[in-house]
Amino acid sequence: MVQAARVERGMVRPSLEVKGLTRAELEHALQEMGELRYRAAQIFQWIYKRQVGSFEDMSNLPKALRHSLAERFTLKLLSVLQEDRSRDGARKFLFGLEDGKQIESVLIPDEDRMTACLSTQAGCALACAFCLTGVMGFQRHLEAWEIIGQIPALQERLQSEGRITHLVLMGMGEPLHNYEATVKALRVMTEKEGLAFSPRRITLSTVGLPKALEKLGEEGIGVNLAISLHAPTDDLRDQLVPINRRYPLKELLEACRAYPLPPRRRLTFEYVLLDGVNDRIEDAKELAVLLQGLRCKINLIPLNEAPEIPFKRPSRERLLAFQQVLHDQGYTATLRESRGWDISAACGMLNTEAVRKGLFRNKRAFFS
Ligand code: SF4
Numbered sequence: 001m002v003q004a005a006r007v008e009r010g011m012v013r014p015s016l017e018v019k020g021l022t023r024a025e026l027e028h029a030l031q032e033m034g035e036l037r038y039r040a041a042q043i044f045q046w047i048y049k050r051q052v053g054s055f056e057d058m059s060n061l062p063k064a065l066r067h068s069l070a071e072r073f074t075l076k077l078l079s080v081l082q083e084d085r086s087r088d089g090a091r092k093f094l095f096g097l098e099d100g101k102q103i104e105s106v107l108i109p110d111e112d113r114m115t116a117c118l119s120t121q122a123g124c125a126l127a128c129a130f131c132l133t134g135v136m137g138f139q140r141h142l143e144a145w146e147i148i149g150q151i152p153a154l155q156e157r158l159q160s161e162g163r164i165t166h167l168v169l170m171g172m173g174e175p176l177h178n179y180e181a182t183v184k185a186l187r188v189m190t191e192k193e194g195l196a197f198s199p200r201r202i203t204l205s206t207v208g209l210p211k212a213l214e215k216l217g218e219e220g221i222g223v224n225l226a227i228s229l230h231a232p233t234d235d236l237r238d239q240l241v242p243i244n245r246r247y248p249l250k251e252l253l254e255a256c257r258a259y260p261l262p263p264r265r266r267l268t269f270e271y272v273l274l275d276g277v278n279d280r281i282e283d284a285k286e287l288a289v290l291l292q293g294l295r296c297k298i299n300l301i302p303l304n305e306a307p308e309i310p311f312k313r314p315s316r317e318r319l320l321a322f323q324q325v326l327h328d329q330g331y332t333a334t335l336r337e338s339r340g341w342d343i344s345a346a347c348g349m350l351n352t353e354a355v356r357k358g359l360f361r362n363k364r365a366f367f368s
Pocket residue numbers: 124125126127128131132133134135171172173174207228348
């Protein structure tokens with residue numbers, strides 16, 4: 001049931017952020033207020049298509065309804081604390097949350113695309129060995145509205161420079177660790193009266209939590225999946241992606257095979273290449289065997305080096321040799337440079353500056 005007031009962490013919150021509601025939830029709330037359900041579609045259009053800043057601006061709603069909405073709900077925009085622009089056109093945004101936590105999102109222009117890379121958590125609990133967000137540790141899950149709210153906030157920054165065409169949940173955090181809020185956000189993103197993104201244009205990137213993957217498949221939303229694999233064996237993945245110790249490759253790949261992929265679509269496997277660690281020819285061969293029979297493509301991502309990360313980027317020759325093995329085995333394997341490296345906006349580099357300043361004290365030794 002939608003409540004107009006909630007008690008959270010010992011604080012009474014006077015109202016609920018309306019962007020945290022799916023259309024079905026808003027319809028339900030309106031019915032409880034004695035209003036007609038179709039008003040939810042109108043409200044969604046005002047929020048997401050016309051991006052108004054207050055209920056008062058929703059001029060086709062009766063005045064009394066606008067007043068009741070303002071009493072029960074908030075309509076907030078995330079506040080941008082900082083923006084950095086990369087030489088390659090990527091733009092990174094630091095958002096300040098109400099409790100003082102910070103998250104980052106990235107806009108990546110590419111020919112006719114404008115991709116928004118969104119965060120689902122402040123920090124991340126999964127501690128992947130090559131990832132700065134992992135080094136930052138877990139701070140908290142984002143609420144659904146904080147995930148969704150990144151989109152209108154980014155769109156506002158873009159103004160006449162174009163519209164966001166694609167969404168990737170690849171920013172800070174593991175989306176499936178924050179399952180309920182992520183699924184709710186996906187529903188709002190794909191709601192036709194709201195943000196109206198085709199599920200084909202949304203990619204959820206995950207290390208692959210098998211039970212959550214199964215549940216996500218049952219939701220029937222149909223977004224693209226990118227699985228962060230990074231190693232072809234359990235021994236190696238246990239070290240690079242520690243959650244593998246709980247959910248080994250066999251379980252992960254079973255969940256991938258069972259995921260109800262829409263026709264003509266493929267899973268993506270992401271593989272960050274680390275010099276001398278997972279980039280050997282034998283690794284490529286093992287990877288080819290591991291993924292046999294899966295409808296998939298492989299994104300090879302050369303490591304974005306950072307002082308806090310104890311790995312190196314492989315040479316161009318090693319990258320190409322690894323890719324060639326996969327091509328020879330019949331895979332589509334792209335070698336993808338991350339965008340925004342110079343502003344720490346590239347894959348695995350999101351990490352708020354304030355936290356980074358304390359990082360060196362917390363630096364951990366991997367493979368020790
Ligand atoms: S790679 Fe993803 S899941 Fe792993 S620590 Fe970084 S943000 Fe978390």
